[in-house]
Amino acid sequence: MIKPDIVFVAKLAGVSPATVSRVMNHPDLVHPATRRKVELAVEKSGYIRNRAAQAMHGRRSATIGLVVPTVANTIFAEVVQAFNDTVSAQGFTLLLASHGYDLDSEYRLVRKLLEHRVDALAVVGLDHSAGTFRLIAEQRVPLLALWNYLADSALPCVGVDNREAGRLAAEHLVTLGHRRIGMVFPAIFDNDRARDRKTAATAVFRAAGIELQDRWQVEVPYSIAQAKAACLELLAGEDRPSALLCANDVIAQGAIYAAARLGIAVPASLSVIGIGDFAGSAQMEPALTTVRIPAQQVGIAAGQAIVTAIGRPDPDFMIRSRVELELIMRASTGIAAEMIRP
Amino acid sequence: MIKPDIVFVAKLAGVSPATVSRVMNHPDLVHPATRRKVELAVEKSGYIRNRAAQAMHGRRSATIGLVVPTVANTIFAEVVQAFNDTVSAQGFTLLLASHGYDLDSEYRLVRKLLEHRVDALAVVGLDHSAGTFRLIAEQRVPLLALWNYLADSALPCVGVDNREAGRLAAEHLVTLGHRRIGMVFPAIFDNDRARDRKTAATAVFRAAGIELQDRWQVEVPYSIAQAKAACLELLAGEDRPSALLCANDVIAQGAIYAAARLGIAVPASLSVIGIGDFAGSAQMEPALTTVRIPAQQVGIAAGQAIVTAIGRPDPDFMIRSRVELELIMRASTGIAAEMIRP
DNA sequence: AGAGTTTATGAAAACATTTGCAAGACTGTT
DNA sequence: AACAGTCTTGCAAATGTTTTCATAAACTCT
Numbered sequence: 001m002i003k004p005d006i007v008f009v010a011k012l013a014g015v016s017p018a019t020v021s022r023v024m025n026h027p028d029l030v031h032p033a034t035r036r037k038v039e040l041a042v043e044k045s046g047y048i049r050n051r052a053a054q055a056m057h058g059r060r061s062a063t064i065g066l067v068v069p070t071v072a073n074t075i076f077a078e079v080v081q082a083f084n085d086t087v088s089a090q091g092f093t094l095l096l097a098s099h100g101y102d103l104d105s106e107y108r109l110v111r112k113l114l115e116h117r118v119d120a121l122a123v124v125g126l127d128h129s130a131g132t133f134r135l136i137a138e139q140r141v142p143l144l145a146l147w148n149y150l151a152d153s154a155l156p157c158v159g160v161d162n163r164e165a166g167r168l169a170a171e172h173l174v175t176l177g178h179r180r181i182g183m184v185f186p187a188i189f190d191n192d193r194a195r196d197r198k199t200a201a202t203a204v205f206r207a208a209g210i211e212l213q214d215r216w217q218v219e220v221p222y223s224i225a226q227a228k229a230a231c232l233e234l235l236a237g238e239d240r241p242s243a244l245l246c247a248n249d250v251i252a253q254g255a256i257y258a259a260a261r262l263g264i265a266v267p268a269s270l271s272v273i274g275i276g277d278f279a280g281s282a283q284m285e286p287a288l289t290t291v292r293i294p295a296q297q298v299g300i301a302a303g304q305a306i307v308t309a310i311g312r313p314d315p316d317f318m319i320r321s322r323v324e325l326e327l328i329m330r331a332s333t334g335i336a337a338e339m340i341r342p
Numbered sequence: 343m344i345k346p347d348i349v350f351v352a353k354l355a356g357v358s359p360a361t362v363s364r365v366m367n368h369p370d371l372v373h374p375a376t377r378r379k380v381e382l383a384v385e386k387s388g389y390i391r392n393r394a395a396q397a398m399h400g401r402r403s404a405t406i407g408l409v410v411p412t413v414a415n416t417i418f419a420e421v422v423q424a425f426n427d428t429v430s431a432q433g434f435t436l437l438l439a440s441h442g443y444d445l446d447s448e449y450r451l452v453r454k455l456l457e458h459r460v461d462a463l464a465v466v467g468l469d470h471s472a473g474t475f476r477l478i479a480e481q482r483v484p485l486l487a488l489w490n491y492l493a494d495s496a497l498p499c500v501g502v503d504n505r506e507a508g509r510l511a512a513e514h515l516v517t518l519g520h521r522r523i524g525m526v527f528p529a530i531f532d533n534d535r536a537r538d539r540k541t542a543a544t545a546v547f548r549a550a551g552i553e554l555q556d557r558w559q560v561e562v563p564y565s566i567a568q569a570k571a572a573c574l575e576l577l578a579g580e581d582r583p584s585a586l587l588c589a590n591d592v593i594a595q596g597a598i599y600a601a602a603r604l605g606i607a608v609p610a611s612l613s614v615i616g617i618g619d620f621a622g623s624a625q626m627e628p629a630l631t632t633v634r635i636p637a638q639q640v641g642i643a644a645g646q647a648i649v650t651a652i653g654r655p656d657p658d659f660m661i662r663s664r665v666e667l668e669l670i671m672r673a674s675t676g677i678a679a680e681m682i683r684p
Numbered sequence: 685a686g687a688g689t690t691t692a693t694g695a696a697a698a699c700a701t702t703t704g705c706a707a708g709a710c711t712g713t714t
Numbered sequence: 715a716a717c718a719g720t721c722t723t724g725c726a727a728a729t730g731t732t733t734t735c736a737t738a739a740a741c742t743c744t
Contacts, residue, residue: 003481006730016694021732031692046480051457052397053730057699061394063437063458071413072423072621081414084440093454095405096438098426112435115393116405138388139345224622253622260627279414280566280595285602348701358724363702373722395700399729 004045013041024049055117064306065095065113065121066146067106073222074250074278075295076124079147082299083122090307092119103190107131114139119310122146122302126153127192142309142317146302148193149322156309158302158321162193165291166200168327169273172289173243174208177339178271181205182216182234182241184227184251194247197275201245216241220251227254228261235262235270242270242336249274249281249290256284256332267334277328286331297323346387355383366391397459406648407437407455407463408488409448415564416592416620417637418466421489424641425464432649434461445532449473456481462648464488468495469534484651484659488644490535491664498651500644500663504535507633508542510669511615514631515585516550519681520613523547524558524576524583526569526593536589539617543587558583562593569596570603577604577612584612584678591616591623591632598626598674609676619670628673639665 010017015034022030023038030038041047055061064087068076084094095118097109106123110132113121120142123132136143145157173181183202188195205212220230227250234240235258246252252274259266266272266286274281277292305319352359357376364372365380372380383389397403406429410418426436437460439451448465452474455463462484465474478485487499515523525544530537547554562572569592576582577600588594594616601608608614608628616623619634647661 017731018694018696018733019692022693025732029692034692046477048453048456048477048481050398050459050730052394052403052459053699054732055394055699056392056398056701056730057732059699059732070423071426072420074416074419077416077419078414081412081440084413084438088439088451093458094438096426096436097430098423109430111390114390116435117392117394135388135390139390224625228625254625257625257627283566283570283596283599285599359701360703360724360726361722364723367702371722376722392700395729396702398700398731399702401702401729 004047006047006049009038009041009045009047012045013038060119060310061117062092063095063116063118064092064310065097065110065116065118067097067099067109067113067121067123069101069124070098071096074280075222075248075276078279078295079299079302082296083146083303084299086300086303087307090303092307101191103127103129103132107135110135114141120144120306122306124148125192126150126155126157127190142306142312144302144306144309144319147298148196149320151320153320156305156318156320158305158319158323159298160293160323160325162196163200165275165293165325166197167204168291168325169197169245169275170201170204172273172327172329172333173245173271174204174210176243176271176333177336178241178243179210179336179338180216180240180242181210181212182218182244183212183246184218184220184231184234184244184255185247186221186251187219197247213241215239220254222248222250224250224254224257227251228258229254231255231258232261235259235264240270242338243333244270244272246272246274249276249278249288252288252290252332253281253284256286256288266332269337271333271336273333282328282330289330289333290328292326292328294323346389348389348391351380351383351387351389354387355380402461402652403459404434405437405458405460406434406652407439407452407458407460409439409441409451409455409463409465411443411466412440413438416622417564417590417618420621420637421641421644424638425488425645426641428642428645429649432645434649443533445469445471445474449477452477456483461652462486464644464648467534468492468497468499469532484648484654486644486648486651486661489640490538491662493662493664495662498647498660498662500647500661500665501640502635502665502667504538505542507617507635507667508539508544509546510633510667511539511587511617512543512546514615514669514671514675515587515613516546516552518585518613518675519678520583520585521552521678521680522558522582522584523552523554524560524586525554525588526560526562526573526576526586526597527589528563528593529561539589555583557581562596564590564592566592566596566599569593570600571596573597573600574603577601577606582612584680585675586612586614588614588616591618591620591630594630594632594674595623595626598628598630608674611679613675613678615675624670624672631672631675632670634668634670636665 006017010020099105122144124147126145145155147159149159149161218230220226255272264270274290277290281288348359348362352362441447464486466489468487487497489501491501491503560572562568586597597614606612616632619632623630
């Protein structure tokens, strides 16, 4: 039993290969009766068209490359899912690659995706190596930055403004009267999202005349376990902050668990705010106050943007779309203790 | 500026296209000096080889298709990541598809992946439609079932024995003296993982002479929010179970949050056990007792299995690998109140 | 009924690569 | 110096599709 060709199907249907091809790609160009014959032959032979051959002809490969730091983190899983659903509905398949926050390996991954002749490429964030950019420019593949929005970015981008996220979170704490503030962030060297959030928050605190104590600033990766461990240490003594601004909800969850373990009442003695509003943040006890990043919306908008870009003939057609943030006040933040007069 | 061909590179290097091809695929067959020349030409021209053309020739496409219910759920994100890392290290790229627990759309997705001529296919679970199976058999693509292990499965599989998972969890509750037991599970109609867990647990309870009350059995999807809502209702009255066996950790987290909200002490007045040991389960307060499914190990083992299967000439080379489960006792389960004599 | 127009199909070139075969260039041995 | 063997390389066929062009058939209108 040999795998059926397009010419095998053509013979079976008594037509030419060209006609079979047309039935698959431009059904309206062929007579209904012939179409029926061909469809029958396809059915009967179990023919599955070969996208590789199709792609080789210079046609679409019908794949889109997506590069994420990791998919294991709640942060990206949701956006990947929404993005996949959106482009999948348009007939595209996702080629996934993850680099674990390593820009060098990102270059290799992008190269690999280009070898597969993806019709477009989406990457997370705006920070990428020069080599990566050069590669993509040379190949003239539409490129989209996901997750971040920046009005004056070099890349087309769909996402949220992380500076605003940092600002919203910081302003909330300031409004509640907190002045003894700790920040729990990952390394910001090659993570533009964390960097934008942190610098914006810092600026707000400075403007409010709040001095950030070095001993209350800690650096942890995006991991509940490590965030909890770090916060257990941070919150152990008497001299602790009254509020914690966390780079994202995963870290914030760790912080809340640390407080629970130490018997520190949240929000009575400690306020905690996150960024992201991940699955579970609304349900935990106390429910997490956070800046909501609508991951679904980002994924969908990005999917739509990239599909329209693929349709366009001009190679660097620019889309830029900002998804709105929203401060979600829940139970993990409250008025600073020193503000409450008896 | 035209995109460089293999013949363009060949000209630049002063050799034939065949030689360039050999440099890319069988470097040991060509003289070091020539190889150097070609590599230089590749570098200089920015040539990126076309996998589509390569795949068309009947060679490997260097892609592996992965079909999951969803990637947005912590359950699968981790295993997807480990699987991807493993096959990626061997030069393969992942073609991802998700069907949202819908077996009909699974058929279409598998078809789409086969159009791309994936070198192998991995799917989650052992329950699949007849159409899906037929399709894959016809195409002679190595197929691997991920996540589940069954000694007598029709498919090669790498994963854990879900019946054992259910058994371990149930036995733990029985050992602690619980007899008033609730179960929180998703619909088991087309989810073999949930079904295996539930039937095994039920069998254990029956053997121990425990009668399961219908009013304590609830059905919820894998969602923290819905699990919490359902458990709030289940635990509201006086007449409630002393222990909850949850289909997985996501549901168990929802249950614990519900108890916290209602002021029910865990584990003093209510024990909760999950299955999975997802990220965060160990850190939450109280830390979740659960049956650990080593997602990383499953992903890695599956990746290795599938890569070796691709190497094999025989189409249905069978691998079957069982990953071990482990009961992790933490703080969310305790001895049943009625067992404690003053 | 005939000219003009539209619609439906087929032949063949093109796409970018791999590989079996064969020939030429070396190597070492006698 | 001739021979046998081993390396290295190029030629050309093959892979499965799409698309342009041409042609034939089927309408439409006067």
